Amino acid sequence: MARVVLVTGVSRYLGGRLARLLGQHPDVERVIGVDVIPPPDDLGNAEFVRADIRNPVIAKVIKAASVDTVVHMNVIATPVGAGGRSAMKEINVIGTMQLLAACQRAASVKQLVVKSSATVYGVSAKDPAMFTEDMEAVRLPRSGFAKDSVEVEGYVRGFVRRRPDVAVTMLRFANILGPGIDTPLARYLSLPVVPTVMGFDGRIQLTHEDDALAAVEAATFGAAPGTYNVSGDGVLMLSQAIARAGRVNLPLPTPFASVTRELVRRFGYIDFTSEQIEYLKYGRGVDTSWITERLGFVARHSTRQTFDAFLLAHPLGRVLPWDAPEEPTPVTTIGGVAR
Amino acid sequence: MSDAQVIPLNPDREPTGDGGASFAGEQHLAGAFRFLRRRLEGSYEVDDFGFDRELTNDVLIPSLRPLYEKWFPVEVHGIENVPSEGGALIVANHSGTIALDSLMTQVALADHHPAHRQLRMLGADLVFAVPFLGTVARRAGHTLACNPDAERLLESGEVVGVWPEGFKGVGKPYSERYRLQRFGRGGFVSAALRAQVPIIPTSIVGAEEIYPILADAKLLARLLGTPYFPITPTFPWLGPLGLIPLPSKWHIEFGEPIMTDVFTEGAADDPMLMFNLTDQVRETIQHTLYKLLMQRRSVFF
Structure with missing residues (x-):
């Protein structure tokens, strides 16, 4: 069956790469990429349609091309470049609502894949070490991207109830890097x-x-709809990551941390919500056995390898004098001998 | 990182006893430098729970060892009841104002078990919310006392330690020493049943006497947000000196394992069975405590 796929958010890095990737797939007849601004890079075989998902016009695009698969990549993590937090929230929440409304009306839509995030599990000292998909947040996120993700998932669940004939997959990604x-x-x-x-x-x-792209691809062509965690194997401690990057770790007492967050935010360099401060304190782990069992997807890069790939591509110069660790050490799993 | 090749500087000289000692010292120093370098570079491993095996074995346990071997000293009984491989759940009594008893159990298993097993403890959520303490606890292999974490650890073949009395146990007054408190809701039993691992009732004698709590300053505890504020014969009167534990003689007895693989699947959802097993574990520990106390000649010898 030749498929017609609509990808949202193609002017962003991941969305653009996904449109190119799906365009090369033998089972795909057409890929339509939508976004409000033209993509910076060539989309390959994919066509670009300038449309705002916050606008009902998106319904016309879906109908005109009789789209059968919608891949929603336009849930964004940072207001930098989106035009501020309120614009970001509108893109994430209103955009998803409009897109789902359009999908609900379109009889041609048979499959929906949504990029979500592991931030829906919240962060707290009372969290279990690893979240599985059937667990709920101990402390629900109250701001920023994490809250948007919770709301987006809520609307998607509503859509699942109203259109039970559509196969819906949500992917909860751990930090993509x-x-x-x-x-x-x-x-x-x-x-x-x-x-x-x-x-x-x-x-x-x-x-x-x-x-991340391979997981979206597996969800698009796999036959097991559902909600899945996606992450590389293993964890890094924050301090360990900073050490590997050769950066200076500056621990600040909690009150100063909030002040610093506000300063960094004002400069517009990074938007840091209080949610993300909690994340730096406690971190989070997600269990990825479901996606491996049901979609046969295995992340090819561990957390450590992902981080090293990031470091290799960002030659920012090391701040600390010593060199980066020479060889990547093998990833350990829990268990095994004690010494 | 491969070990550096050793090239003798003066091959003609006969090695003397003194030279050997300084050579060993150098090697030790080189090892310490390599360790430090790995820490500074971040080239070490942690597991999914944040357990840092290298830091635990090379720093945390050695720093507890003098306390274990010299100060208290701890005598271990029945260590063969802890399996050499596969999961097991250690359930023990809790006392002593601060949780030194759990740390001593960790040292006992790491140093004196033939397979040098690492004890992965389940701690109260308060532990992980406290700066530094929570971080060190994760590095030492401990995690939050909740069923998902307990089952995940047990199923991956780890030895898990649980102190079901919690703060009720560590913060109880000296007058109630060696009397077990309520054993929580017995969640540990269902975790062991689901993972089909043996439960090892463990009794610890000696920890009650290290900081005898004469009174609990409840108002201060509420101000500081701690579960209790202990008043001992030395604390807070002697300031930091009051933090030195009294050198009591300790006994840790690992009891006969209670096998859980004899129960059918779904047994973990039978509350009556859970209550009975919890009681069985509690009674075993209480009786062993009385037995050990009868055998003890004095608190300090």
């Missing part, structure tokens, strides 16, 4: 002096950008 993508975490770890919260050290999980 890699050679090309620009994320708040990438910017944070690129600071020469990295402020952290004194006395705390979060566990960080990373998804390589190539693995």
Whole structure:
């Protein structure tokens, strides 16, 4: 069956790469990429349609091309470049609502894939070490991208109830990082002096950008709709990541951390919500066995390899005098001998 | 990182006893430098829970060892009841104002078990919310006391330690020493049943006497947000000196394992069975405590 795929958010890095990737797939007849601004890079076989998903016009695009698969990549993590937090929230929440409304009306739509985020699990000291998909947040996110993600998932669940005939897959990504993508975490770890919260050290999980695309591809062509966590194997401690990057770790007592966050935010370099401060303190782990069992997807890069790939592609110069660790050490799993 | 090749500077000289000692010292120093370098570069491993095996084995346990071997000293019984491989759940009594008893159990298993097993403890959520303490606890392999974490650790074949009395146990007054408190809701039993691992009732004698709590300053505790504020014969009267634990003689006895693989699947959802097993574990520990106390000649010897 030749398929017609609509990809939203193609002017952003991941959306653009996904449109190119799907355009090369033998089962795909047409890829339509939509966004409000033209994509900076060539979309390959994919066609670009300038449309705003916050506008009912998107319904016409879906109908005209009788789109059967919608891949929603336009849930954005940072207001930098989106025109501020309120614009970001509108793109994420109103955009998703409009897109889902359009999908609900379109009889041709048979499949929906939504990029979500592991931030929906919230962050707190009471979190289990690893979240599985059936667990709920101990402390629900209250601001920023994390809250948007919770709301987006809520609307998607509503859509699942109203259109049970559509196969819906949501992918909860741990922080996506890699050679090309620009994320708040990438910017944070690129600071020469990295402020952290004194006395705390979060566990960080990373998804390589190539693995993120492969996961969306697996969800699009796989036959197991559902909600899945996506991440590379293993974790890095925040302090460990900063050390590997050769940056200076600057632990600040909690009150100063909030002040610093406000300063960095004012300069518009990184938007840091209080949610993200909590993340630096406690971190988060997600279990990825479901996607492996049901979609056969295995991330090819571990968290550590993803981080090293990021470092390799960002020759920002090391702040600390010693060299980067020479060889990547093998990833350990829990268990095994004690010594 | 491969070990540096050793080239003798003066091959003609006969090695003397003194030279050997300084050579060993150098090697030790070189090892310490390599360790420090790995820490500064971030080239070490942590597992999914944040457990840092290298830091635990090379820094945390050695720093507790003098306390274990010299100060208290701890005598271990029945260590063969802890399996050499596969998961097991250690359930023990809790006392002593600060959770030194759990740390001593960790040292006992790491140093004196033939397979040098790492104890992965389940801690209260308060532990992980406290700066530094929470971070060190994660590095030492401990995690939040919740069923998902307990089952994940047990199923991956780790030895998990749980102190079900929690703060009720560590913060109880000296007059109630060696009397077990309520054992929570017995969630640990269902975790062991689901993972089909043995439960090892463990009794610790000696920890009650290290900081005898004479009174609990409840008002201060509320101000500081701690579960209790202990008044001991030395704390807070002697300031930091009051933090030195009294050198009591310790006994840790790992009891006969209670096998859980004899129960059918779904047994973990039978509350009556859970209550009975929880009681069985609690009674075993209480009786062993009385037995050990009867055998003890004095608190300090």
